[in-house]
Amino acid sequence: MSIKMMPYLILDGNGAEAVAFYVKALGAEVMALQTFGGMPQSPDQPVPDEAKDRVANAQLSIGGAEFMLSDNYPGMAYQLGDQVSVCIITNSKEDSEALFNALADEGTIHMAFQETFWSPGYGIVTDKFGVNFQISTEA
Template identity: 50%
Template sequence: MSISLNPYLIFDGNTKEAVHFYEKALGGKVIGIMTFGDMPADPNHPLTDDMKDRVMHAHLKVGDSDLMFSDTFPGMPYQPGDTVQIAIHPREEARAREIFAALEDGGQVVMSLQKTDWSPLYGIIKDKFGVTFQVNVPMEQPH
C-alpha cells in the first residue's frame, strides 16, 4: 500500500504572502491558490470582503514534495507555534545554505548550520511566520 503525506500550514490572513515567500525561499512552484470568495456564494452564510480574500486552499510544489496552506476562517481560533516542522533535505551544501539564508529573512536561527553526527550540514530556523524548518543535508551513502 502506498501513502503520501504532506505538511499543511495554517495562517491567519497572510497565506498568500507565506506561499510566495516559500515559493522563492525553497525554489518551488505555486500550483494554485483558491480563496473563500472563489467558492459559490451561500446566501445563508454571506462573506465579508475580508473573508472573501482569505485563502481557502493553496498548493506549492517543491521538488517532488507538496506544501499546502490555508487561512483560518475569520473568527476561528489561531495559535501559531511549533506544532508542525518542515524537514528539508537538499543534497548539496550550497543549496542548504541558500535555503537557510532565505528562511532566515525576518526569522530567527534556532540552531546554526553545522556538521553533526548524521549530517555534513544541519540547522534549524524559525521563519518570520513562526514555522520551524530543519535543513538537513543527507550523509553520503556508501555504494
C-alpha cells in the same frame, strides 16, 4: 488503499504573502490557489468581505515534495503552535472515514467527516496526542 500524507500550514491572514515568500525563498511552484472569495458561495453563509482575499487552499511543490496552506477563517481561534497539521488524502471515501474515525477515538473533532464541494469525504480532527489531521478523499 491509495494514501498520501503532506504537511498543511495554517496562517492568520497572511497566506498569500507566505505563498509568495515560499516561491521566492524555496523555489516553490504554485500548483493551485483558491481564495475564500473564489469558492462557491452559499446564500445562507455569505463570505464576509474581510475573508474574500484570504487563501482557502494553496498547493505548492518543492523539488517533488508537496505541501498545502490556507489562512484561518476570520473569527476562528488561532494560536501560535497550531500552524501545522497533517493532511491525509485517500482515493476512497470509506477509507478516509475509517481513518478519521480511528484518529477521533479519544480525540477532538473540529469538523465532522462530510462531503464538501472539493471532496466526497473530508473532516478535521485532533488525535489524543494533540496532533491535528485533515482527512480528505480525492474527488
